[in-house]
Structures are given as structure tokens and as C-alpha cells.
Amino acid sequence: xxxLVMLHWGWLLAAALLGLIVGWISVARRSEGLSVxxxxxxxxxVALLVAIAIARLLPGRLGYWLDLGLILALLYIAxxxxxxxxxxxVIARAAARAASGHGA
Amino acid sequence: xxxxxxxxxxxxGRRWAPGLIPLVMIWALAGWNxxxxxxxxxxxxxxxxxxxxxxxxxSVTVEGRDLRLSANAFSEQGRLSALAxxxxxxxxxxxxxxxxxxxxxxxxxxxxxxxxxxxxxxxxTPLPAVKTRLMEAARADLPGVExxxxxxxxxxxxxxxxxxxxxxxxxxxxxxxxxxxxxxGSIKLAGTAREIGGREAxxxxxxxxxxGFSIAENAIQAPPYIFQVNKDPVAATxxxxxxxxxxxxHASVIAAIGRKFSGEKIVDNLKASVGAPQGFAAxxxxxxxxxxxxxxxxxxxxxxxxxxxxxxxxxxxxxxIREGAGGPLPQGWNYKAEIALKPAASSVDSTICQxxxxxxxxxxxxxxxxxxxxxxxxxxxxxxRLIATTLRCPTTNIEIGxxxxxxxxxxxxxxxxxxxxxAVLNYLTRAGLSSERLTAVGYGSTQPLASNDTAEGKAQxxxxxxxxx
Numbered sequence: 001x002x003x004l005v006m007l008h009w010g011w012l013l014a015a016a017l018l019g020l021i022v023g024w025i026s027v028a029r030r031s032e033g034l035s036v037x038x039x040x041x042x043x044x045x046v047a048l049l050v051a052i053a054i055a056r057l058l059p060g061r062l063g064y065w066l067d068l069g070l071i072l073a074l075l076y077i078a079x080x081x082x083x084x085x086x087x088x089x090v091i092a093r094a095a096a097r098a099a100s101g102h103g104a
Numbered sequence: 105x106x107x108x109x110x111x112x113x114x115x116x117g118r119r120w121a122p123g124l125i126p127l128v129m130i131w132a133l134a135g136w137n138x139x140x141x142x143x144x145x146x147x148x149x150x151x152x153x154x155x156x157x158x159x160x161x162x163s164v165t166v167e168g169r170d171l172r173l174s175a176n177a178f179s180e181q182g183r184l185s186a187l188a189x190x191x192x193x194x195x196x197x198x199x200x201x202x203x204x205x206x207x208x209x210x211x212x213x214x215x216x217x218x219x220x221x222x223x224x225x226x227x228x229t230p231l232p233a234v235k236t237r238l239m240e241a242a243r244a245d246l247p248g249v250e251x252x253x254x255x256x257x258x259x260x261x262x263x264x265x266x267x268x269x270x271x272x273x274x275x276x277x278x279x280x281x282x283x284x285x286x287x288x289g290s291i292k293l294a295g296t297a298r299e300i301g302g303r304e305a306x307x308x309x310x311x312x313x314x315x316g317f318s319i320a321e322n323a324i325q326a327p328p329y330i331f332q333v334n335k336d337p338v339a340a341t342x343x344x345x346x347x348x349x350x351x352x353x354h355a356s357v358i359a360a361i362g363r364k365f366s367g368e369k370i371v372d373n374l375k376a377s378v379g380a381p382q383g384f385a386a387x388x389x390x391x392x393x394x395x396x397x398x399x400x401x402x403x404x405x406x407x408x409x410x411x412x413x414x415x416x417x418x419x420x421x422x423x424x425i426r427e428g429a430g431g432p433l434p435q436g437w438n439y440k441a442e443i444a445l446k447p448a449a450s451s452v453d454s455t456i457c458q459x460x461x462x463x464x465x466x467x468x469x470x471x472x473x474x475x476x477x478x479x480x481x482x483x484x485x486x487x488x489r490l491i492a493t494t495l496r497c498p499t500t501n502i503e504i505g506x507x508x509x510x511x512x513x514x515x516x517x518x519x520x521x522x523x524x525x526x527a528v529l530n531y532l533t534r535a536g537l538s539s540e541r542l543t544a545v546g547y548g549s550t551q552p553l554a555s556n557d558t559a560e561g562k563a564q565x566x567x568x569x570x571x572x573x
Contacts, residue, residue: 003195007142011134015127022123026116033118042121056198061139063197064168068138069131076127080120 004071015072019079026080027087046073139168146171146195153189158182158232160206160257169195174202178231178259209258211288214269216242218282218295225273226254227285230261237266241273262288264314275309278302280327290320297327300347300377329379331388331405333395335368335414345373346405349380353388360389363482364396366468366489381408383434394430396485397421399446409438415446417492420535431481449496454572457497461570464489470528470568477523479531487528490570491535497572504528505569506546507553509562514548522546528568543573 005012026033034042052058053066143166150164150171159182162175173190177183183203190199214227223242229235235255242251262268272284272291279302282295291313297303303326310319330346342361348354354374361370384405391410395403401414410433416422428439452460464486471480479487494502506521506528525544533539554561 007145007195008134008138011130011138014130018123018126018130019120022120023116026119029119031119033116034121036118039118060167060170062168063170064139064142065131065135067169067197068134072127072131072134076123077120080117080123084116 004067008068008071011068012071012075016075016079019076019081020083021079022076023080023083023085024087025083027084027091046070142169142195143167146193149193150190150196153193154186157186157189159186159203160232162186164190169197170200171196171198172200172202176204176206176257178206178257180205206257206259208260210260212258212260212262212265214255214265214286216269216272216276216282216284218276218279220281222250222252223276224252224254227256228258228261229255230257230259230265232257234266234269238269238273241270242276245274245277262316264316267314268317271309271313275306278306279324282324286317289317291317292321292323293319294321294323296325300327300329300379302327326379328406329377329381329384331374331384331403333392333403335365335395335398335401335403337400339369340367341369341371343371343373346375347377347380348374349378349384350376353380353385356385357388357392360392360482363471364393364485366464366486381437383437387433387437390431390433393481393484394425394428394441397425397430397488398443408436409440411440411442413442415444417446417488418448418495418535419445421488421491430484446492449492451498452496454497454500457493457500458570458572460493460496461490461502461572464493465567465570469566472524472527475520477520477527479527487531487535491532491537494532494537494570501541501543501573503569503571503573504532504542504544505551505571506544507551507565507567507569508549509552509565510549510556511562518546518548520546521548525568 033039049066049070053063053070056063058066146169147164147166150166150173154162154164154173154175158178159175160178162173165172165174171190171193173187175183175186177186183205186203187199187201190196209228212228214229215225217224217226223246225238225242229238235253235257238255239251239253268286268291272286275284275293276282278298279295280298282293284295285292291310293306297306303324306324307322313319331348332344332346334343335341336343342365344357344361348357354376357374358370358372361368387408387410388405391403391405391412394412395401395414397416398412398414399417401412404411412425416425422443422445425443426441428441433439468483468486470483470486472478473480504525506523506525508517508521510517522544523546525546529539529542529544532542549556549565552561552565553567554564556562556565
């Protein structure tokens, strides 16, 4: 795994940044996003792919591409979580300042 | 706020889906760009990992992160440690095992062959290091000889294989051609020894074969017993090479050459060695007599075959030599002659003719059996040269004069000198010279060249002269 990170840090960073941006934006968007039903399907699909990767079921290049995809997805999600959390904190702090200002 | 964080992430997570499209694009680009460099990197590392391992035909191929190792190992342990080394390469996901063990050779056969061109080592060998050492030993033993490596790896070598093979390689030096094979512990040898005695030396060396090895068959031939003389009239040398049985025969060969040839320089490369065929000394003496009749030529005695080649001085001599006129060879010997005729020299006038005769007879004498008028076989070479000279003087008459020393009574000496002169005349007419041009005169002791008081003087006075009239 370390070897892959060392070799591919550029691509991983790109996925993480993409996640950060998407996470940041998503907090302020009005859209509901995917339906709960679809989300479950997506999660089930990801779980299945992770299982395939761990079991090393796909041979050769396909196996490598799956690993690569899952790592990129993991960093993307990590970026999303970080982005959303940061944005939420920024909003929460602004709201608190407004509330205290309003209160004063 | 922390209370809101967890449900918030679930809520927002549903909104992260739009990023999946660029993520898939990043994925595709990364896959496109990194696959080949990754494979190159892993296969280089995989090859480095097994580089120092003892494997035959090892190859590493990489697809994605999966490494395929194919090789023949020399032992199960070696095979497993190669796989472990491949698995330990960082970044490798899975090692596909295409390794196997080398086939076991039963019987384990190793061969060494030598022909004119090269030495070929073949058959089975247990380890690369052993193979390298065998090749190095062969190269060291046989500098300048091409060593060809046809050995393949196999398991199942008998214990002490290397020591036995080394000993056999050391014997190749002594062989001109060789077919050596070792099948498990049994060794077969065939070929020809390079030198007389080489066969025995090999047998002696093979007594040191390691335990478990034995000679099943030894068909090494001794080389032919060679005796060779080359006569080079330009450099006036006789070159002797090959073998003689001992110093006595050596001395008698040199003495015979002294009697039969007229002062040629002798280059003596003869070596003493056992193994001479029966009748060797007699055959050499006979053959040397015939060689002395050739203007240029060579004598090769190989075992029991006498082969003469060269140029005879005149037609009759050529035929006589072809028919083996030098005398009978010992029983069981063969005689082969390839005789050409020396181109006839130009005719000369009587003055030069006399000079040529004096030159020839000044260097050596026509010899006779003691007290008799029978020409010694040692003088056939000289007589041929006298005849060849006579043929160059077609218009002259020649007197063959017989002379003796003062020992004995004058009548007897006169008669003997007359008979000896006639014997020479007869020899010349048998060679095809016209008897009308030749006269034989016996002078007895009346024309001494030197004092008859000393042995040397007497020896000088006993002679045949050729005088142009």
C-alpha cells in the first residue's frame, strides 16, 4: 500500500482535493442529493467492490485498477467529510456570531 | 454542534454524488498513466529480488500488481525461498507461481567430447556453480581450444560428481580425440591418446577417481608409433622426429644416417619411448637407405607402415624405389611409395662433369663389403647421384678406376680393384647407362692418394674414382 501511495500521491491528492471541494459545496446546496434508496445501492456496490478487492478476485490489471479506484474513492470520501465538516463549522461559527450579535 | 455532525454527514453524503463524475475521470487518467510504470517498477524489483538465487531459466512477468514467477529450482527449499522473495517485493499484490523443480535425470549422464575443432562438455550438471567451475577447468587445461558448453541442469547427480568430472576433464589434455561419458557412477572412455604413454598416464590418473565411480569401459587407443625423416636438399638438412625405442636404437639410426647420407646436417627431434612395433630398427635402416636415394623426400613410419614420398633422381631409380628395392621389410610391415621424378638437370661439358664427380666422391666413398667386390647397401644413394651426374654428361666416356691400399699382395689387390670397378660399372649399366661409354680399370695400389703408413691414409687410398676421358 505504501508503495502505491508513494507512486501515486499526485492522483490521490487530486481525489482528496476534489472531495474537499465537493464536501465544501455540498453543505450549502439546497438539493437533497441521491435518494436514500440509491445511496443504499451505492453503498452496497462499494461494499461488494471492497470485498472483491480484499478477496483479490480480479486478476492482473483489472485487479490493480479496482484497487486504484477504491483508494481514490476512499480519499475522495475523506476529502468530502473534511470539506463538509469544515464548512459546517464555518457556518455554525458565523451563525453563533450573528446570534450573539443579534442578542447584544 | 457535535450532535449535528454525524447526521449532517449522512445528509450531505447524499449530495457528494456529483463529484463521482470527475472522480471517475481522475481514476481513468490515473489508470492510463500509472499502469505501465508500475509494472516496470515491480518487474525490476522482482528480478532484483531473485537475482542471486540459484534458479534455472528464471523469468518475471508483471500484470497490474500481480507478479508471475517462472523458474526451475534446484531444490524445493530454493523454490519456496524464491517465491517468498517475490512476495516480499513491496507493492506486489499476488505472486503467480509458475515455478517447478528441475527434472531429475535418471541416470545422471555427463559427457565430454573432443574432436579436431573443439571440446564439448554436455549432458547433465547439477548446479550453475558446478557448471561454471567445469567450464573454467576445461579452459584452464586447454588454452586456445574452443570449449563448447552443451550442459543442461538436472537434479540427481551422484555424490562427488564434480570431483569425478574434474578428473575426467584433466584427462582430455592427453587425448587427441575423446568420447568420455559418465552415467551415474560408471565411466566410459574412448579416443586416441595424444602421445605414446598417454593411455597409461590416463589409466594411472583415473585410479584417483572418487568413491562411487568406476571405469566401465576404456577404449582409449594408443597413438601410432611414428618415426619421421624429412630430407631438404636446399638447406642440406635431415629433420628427424617421432620416437625410437631406446638410446641404442637412437645411436644406430644416427650412425646409419652417417653412412648413407653425405654430410647433411641432422636436426634430431627424436624422443625415446616404449611401444615400438617389432622389427622397428631393421625397418628404419632399410627405409633410410631408400630415402638416401631421393633428391628431396620424406619418410614416415607409422606403426608398421613405411611411407616414402619424394623425387627420385632418374627413371630407373624411381621404379626401383616404387617396387621397394631397398630390401625386404620385416614380416608384417607395409611399404608405400609416392615417388615422382626430379626434373632432369641440364647437360654439362666434360670439365664440369669431372668436377661434379670429384665433388661427390670427395665427400664420401663407394663402400664395399670387406675384402669383397659387393657394393654396400649404404652406398646406393651415392651411386644414384653418380648416375644422375653421368646422365648430365651424355657425350663423355668415363673410366671407373678401382684402387686399394698396399695391404696384401699386389696381384690380389689388382684383381680386387678390378672386380670392384666392374661391380660399379655393372650397377651403372643396370641403371640404364650405355656400357660403351664406361670402362672399368683396376689399378691396385699403384696410384695412392696418401701415405700407406697410416690407417687414415690407407682408407683414403681404398677408393673408386670416376675419370672423364
